[in-house]
Amino acid sequence: MTSLNKITDFRRPVAINLANRTAASACDDCGARRHGLCDALSDDEVGFLFRAAQRQTLPAGTVFIEEGEPAAYFYNVNSGNVRLFKSLPDGRRQITGFAGPGHFLGLAATEKNVFSAETMEPVRLCRFSRAAMLSMFAEYPILERKLLDVAMHELVISQQQMLLLGRKTAIERIASFLLSWAERQDVCASGALPKPHSSLTLPLSRTDLADYLGLTIETVSRSLSNLKREGLIEIPNIHEVVLLRPQALSDIAEAAV
Amino acid sequence: MTSLNKITDFRRPVAINLANRTAASACDDCGARRHGLCDALSDDEVGFLFRAAQRQTLPAGTVFIEEGEPAAYFYNVNSGNVRLFKSLPDGRRQITGFAGPGHFLGLAATEKNVFSAETMEPVRLCRFSRAAMLSMFAEYPILERKLLDVAMHELVISQQQMLLLGRKTAIERIASFLLSWAERQDVCASGALPKPHSSLTLPLSRTDLADYLGLTIETVSRSLSNLKREGLIEIPNIHEVVLLRPQALSDIAEAAV
DNA sequence: CGTGACATTGACTAGTATCAACCAAAGTGG
DNA sequence: CCACTTTGGTTGATACTAGTCAATGTCACG
Numbered sequence: 001m002t003s004l005n006k007i008t009d010f011r012r013p014v015a016i017n018l019a020n021r022t023a024a025s026a027c028d029d030c031g032a033r034r035h036g037l038c039d040a041l042s043d044d045e046v047g048f049l050f051r052a053a054q055r056q057t058l059p060a061g062t063v064f065i066e067e068g069e070p071a072a073y074f075y076n077v078n079s080g081n082v083r084l085f086k087s088l089p090d091g092r093r094q095i096t097g098f099a100g101p102g103h104f105l106g107l108a109a110t111e112k113n114v115f116s117a118e119t120m121e122p123v124r125l126c127r128f129s130r131a132a133m134l135s136m137f138a139e140y141p142i143l144e145r146k147l148l149d150v151a152m153h154e155l156v157i158s159q160q161q162m163l164l165l166g167r168k169t170a171i172e173r174i175a176s177f178l179l180s181w182a183e184r185q186d187v188c189a190s191g192a193l194p195k196p197h198s199s200l201t202l203p204l205s206r207t208d209l210a211d212y213l214g215l216t217i218e219t220v221s222r223s224l225s226n227l228k229r230e231g232l233i234e235i236p237n238i239h240e241v242v243l244l245r246p247q248a249l250s251d252i253a254e255a256a257v
Numbered sequence: 258m259t260s261l262n263k264i265t266d267f268r269r270p271v272a273i274n275l276a277n278r279t280a281a282s283a284c285d286d287c288g289a290r291r292h293g294l295c296d297a298l299s300d301d302e303v304g305f306l307f308r309a310a311q312r313q314t315l316p317a318g319t320v321f322i323e324e325g326e327p328a329a330y331f332y333n334v335n336s337g338n339v340r341l342f343k344s345l346p347d348g349r350r351q352i353t354g355f356a357g358p359g360h361f362l363g364l365a366a367t368e369k370n371v372f373s374a375e376t377m378e379p380v381r382l383c384r385f386s387r388a389a390m391l392s393m394f395a396e397y398p399i400l401e402r403k404l405l406d407v408a409m410h411e412l413v414i415s416q417q418q419m420l421l422l423g424r425k426t427a428i429e430r431i432a433s434f435l436l437s438w439a440e441r442q443d444v445c446a447s448g449a450l451p452k453p454h455s456s457l458t459l460p461l462s463r464t465d466l467a468d469y470l471g472l473t474i475e476t477v478s479r480s481l482s483n484l485k486r487e488g489l490i491e492i493p494n495i496h497e498v499v500l501l502r503p504q505a506l507s508d509i510a511e512a513a514v
Numbered sequence: 515c516g517t518g519a520c521a522t523t524g525a526c527t528a529g530t531a532t533c534a535a536c537c538a539a540a541g542t543g544g
Numbered sequence: 545c546c547a548c549t550t551t552g553g554t555t556g557a558t559a560c561t562a563g564t565c566a567a568t569g570t571c572a573c574g
Binding site (some may be wrong): 048086088089090091092094096107108110114115144145147148151152154155156158159160161162163165166167168211213214253255256257 | 317343345347349350351353364365367371372398401402404405408409411412413415416417418419420422423424425468470471511512513514
């Protein structure tokens with residue numbers, strides 16, 4: 001079914017040497033194989049990507065895209081989480097989003113990067129040069145279609161976030177975040193509320209949360225404490241939150257009247 | 258300017274096709290013919306679009322896309338300006354952007370509209386059904402690529418706006434807005450500041466401005482007054498602002514240290 | 515067991531929202 | 545043509561949310 005022989009006949013580009021693995025099997029082990037761009041592709045198509053990509057493994061806290069620098073590469077996250085952000089000269093920071101396995105980075109890139117990206121934990125990713133992207137588009141137009149889908153989805157998220165940042169109160173922002181994060185984690189049915197007592201893991205620090213929601217860490221902490229005091233959530237530990245009354249959270253998040 | 262410039266170059270020699278003369282000449286008069294999607298197309302291609310489109314003329318204040326309603330159509334603005342926004346049940350509103358001639362609407366659409374659109378003045382637009390869009394994509398894949406560019410540019414804008422809404426003070430938001438609006442108006446070289454005394458027209462009410470910048474009309478008014486008092490701007494009348502010291506405005510907008 | 519990083523809580527402040535008065539321009543109708 | 549109303553904008557007084565500054569708490573780690 002797949003033309004593995006042909007694929008492995010070709011010489012691989014530099015990057016990390018994956019020794020005696022074939023492209024397809026290497027990608028099979030990848031956290032992104034069934035997500036995002038790669039999910040749109042067949043095994044031999046993904047093999048093409050594999051050969052076009054340079055694979056990288058980065059330690060936590062690495063800034064691998066820097067706002068203002070020439071935008072040389074596109075990235076696809078294989079494992080680990082990444083924060084995307086913009087900064088002001090005086091240090092104020094706004095996190096514009098998070099990217100996990102399968103997420104494609106570089107959509108909002110012009111000649112210069114317009115945002116920065118930093119690993120939140122050890123991260124593996126595939127890196128593509130501009131030229132590689134070109135040839136991939138030429139070879140597999142479906143990628144373009146897929147990227148358009150991704151971009152449109154990003155736009156939807158962005159607009160939600162603009163509403164949150166521009167018009168919601170602190171407690172509403174926290175409630176909104178908890179619900180959206182639960183959805184992201186559960187991949188539950190669209191629109192459905194997470195079931196009560198569903199526990200979610202926050203790989204984010206309070207600082208990240210604050211910079212994502214346009215608040216300070218103190219306000220984030222206080223808001224979470226309020227929700228706890230009101231019995232809407234439980235906080236077993238710093239990186240875990242249990243949603244006790246998702247409906248009540250939703251009422252707060254959407255400012256139900 | 259737009260993101261994938263190097264990848265997507267749509268300029269083509271203009272070829273007059275007699276078969277589509279009607280369409281081509283009709284579109285020639287259109288404010289959008291040399292912008293956005295239509296700019297990517299030759300005359301006969303645009304003729305195809307012309308036949309696929311339903312043309313509408315709407316009075317000021319018409320909400321023609323409503324958040325939550327089934328997303329049946331895509332739109333291309335021909336003349337006039339449109340505001341895009343999201344609302345909370347209690348009436349709070351966040352304007353997520355404005356669309357003028359040549360702007361394509363519907364990028365952030367899933368099955369349901371995720372935002373609303375309202376005409377700010379009399380508006381003419383081309384309306385496409387979902388089916389029409391699909392057939393257009395099939396016929397002219399270049400459209401998809403162009404849409405990707407548009408979407409990517411929108412993403413860049415969105416991220417800037419998130420930084421503004423999440424982290425900037427009132428006065429910084431106003432300064433940022435004035436500069437970006439001047440750029441939009443002048444279509445000046447990227448990064449260049451508008452020259453002093455360049456006058457800009459704001460077709461927006463203070464309410465629109467407030468809902469776009471995540472402020473109240475009072476704060477907008479006060480911030481403008483402050484800038485006037487400090488001699489950075491002049492306000493000949495409600496809908497006109499003269500930038501006296503763009504550099505000073507820029508220092509405020511970007512929080513220069 | 516001490517140290518440092520991160521989180522929570524408290525006291526106070528600042529910036530923006532709210533409420534209200536006032537103003538100017540643009541209708542509207544006698 | 546001129547009062548009267550309406551609409552949108554500005555300005556002032558006050559309230560309140562979230563920010564700032566500071567002390568305390570918690571946990572992981574050497």
